[in-house]
Amino acid sequence: MEPAILEADNVSLRFGGVKALTEVSFHVRRAEIFSIIGPNGAGKTSMVNCVSGRYRPTEGRVSFEGRDITRMGANRRAAVGIGRTFQNLALFGHMSVLQNIMVGRHHLMRAGFLRGMLHWGGARKEEIEHRRAVEEIIDFLEIQHVRHAPAGTLSYGLRKRVELARAVAVSPRLILLDEPMAGMNLEEKEDMARFIIDLNQEWGMTVLMIEHDMGVVMDISHRVMVLDFGRKLVEGTPAEVLAHPQVRRAYLGEDVGAEPVPA
Amino acid sequence: METGLLFQLVLNGLIVGALYGVVAMSFVLIYKASQVVNFAQGEFLLIGAWACWWLLTYWKLPFWIGFPVSLAFMTVFGMVLQVVVLRPLIGEPVISVIMATVGLSIFFQALMKWMFGVFAQPFPPIFPVDQVSIMGLQVQSVYLLSLALSLCIMLGFWWFFSFSRHGLAMRATAFDQQVAQSLGISVPQVFAMSWAISALVSSVAGVVVGVVSGVSSGLSFYGIKVFPAVILGGLDSVVGAMLGGIIVGVLENVAQYVDSQWLNWGNMTNIAPFYALIIILMIKPYGLFGTKNIERV
Secondary structure, eight states, X not given: OOOEEEEEEEEEEEETTEEEEEEEEEEEETTOEEEEEOSTTSSHHHHHHHHHTSSOOSEEEEEETTEEOTTOOHHHHHHHTEXXXXXXXXXXTTSBHHHHHHHHHGGGOOOOHHHHHHTOTTHHHHHHHHHHHHHHHHHHTTOGGGTTSBGGGSOHHHHHHXXXXXXXXXXXXXXXXXXXXXXXXHHHHHHHHHHHHHHHHXXXXXXXXXXXXXXXXXXXXXXXXXXXXTEEEEEEOHHHHHXXXXXXXXXXXXXXXXXXXXX | OOHHHHHHHHHHHHHHHHHHHHHHHHHHHHHHHHOOOOTTHHHHHHHHHHHHHHHHHTSOOOHHHHHHHHHHHHHHHHHHHIIIIIGGGTTSOHHHHHHHHHHHHHHHHHHHHHHHOSSOBOOOOOSSOSEEEETTEEEEHHHHHHHHHHHHHHHHHHHHHHTOHHHHHHHXXXXXXXXXXXXXXXXXXXXXXXXXXXHXXXXXXXXXXXXXXXXXXXXXXXXXXXXXXXXXXXXXXXXXXXXXXXXXXXXXXXXXXXXXXXXXXXOHHHHHHHHHHHHHHHHOTTTTTOOOOOOOO
């Protein structure tokens, strides 16, 4: 069994009196697809935000590859190997697809301000390397045909793909996907599921994903965690999670009376 | 009608307007990156011009050394100003930040008067010839330099924001700070850089104006002049700021022409842009190129 790449240990998050997360512990193993599910307001995005550094947990700790990152700034987490997409599309609308993806390379480029400006030293060579990496990502996500289009003009499904491309450009070892398939039609969902599997298997990225589509989640996830009211309900393989009575009740609409809920 | 005079004034307007545009761009740069309305923009011109003047007259440095040195100084100055004064104010109400920049403006004006006196000081002669004649129109040599510098700065901005990683990072930060951070961009660094570039670019304009009409606290009036330019262009558009600046420059000079020929009201140069500002705000509240917030229901 692969070791854990990400560990959350008793993470609690409070906003004033509102408890978004209460003592949530879980770990994600290297090279797995790990999904977080749960009803709206269950704290899924809050949990991902604690990992990406947008929020600092009120209590508990988060570690990545054995290193405590609980207090690390959000921008430094890109450098240690964590990338993410957002629930609401967050593309830079006026920039071209290519420029959006190039921003993802930002932290990997070493050439400083002056060197880059004057194109001296390794700056040119470095840029060519990054261009190559970006081309590879564009090919992979099949967005060659829109590379120069302003991101804001693309269709919804394509924008989701470009956003994924930008997160991949960060070259993360752990990628956080917040509802990658929300609002997509069946065909777009199938494409996205294929991209996520390829990212995991061919690019070797560990995936932590929030998704509402149970069919997709159960199909592609290695393990699933269910959150409810900010607490962890259950964690395990898709089959184990589906067997949990409360999950069956919430997601499969089973009659509550048929199986008594354990206290 | 004196057509010759009109042409001369329009040409002057274009040249001065390009300078306004440069200052307006650097104003917009700060606003876009860090959402700060910088009322101390004019002081960047003032301090830059005094710094250059001091290097040239006190240290007797040649212009081609003194000018770059003062620009380097202003770059550091802008960065330090952001880190020391503006950074602690991140997250405070907009009005507090604006008041801080107003305070900075007054402070630096007073400081410059205290250090260099209240009288306008001329630059030592820099060009062998004061004026050159282009197709019968008299143009000051320094204005030619100014035009060239303005064009370079515009091209530089365009390159910077389309291709360089720092420029893209700045646009990303202007769009959404959270997203920018998730891509590994350090927002405080972007803020500091935007102030540094803004101070650098503004001080180029400061030195040029200083060479033409002497260095005095009047330079900080340019910080107010940028308002019609940026409102005209739209507060968040760099290209718009440039065009706004040129339009204001031409407008000033044409207004002066109209005034001198027919109206004889006096002082139209300074007032006309602000009339234009009011009219534009009435017709196009977001400026010619500004972002219109469209609400979809």
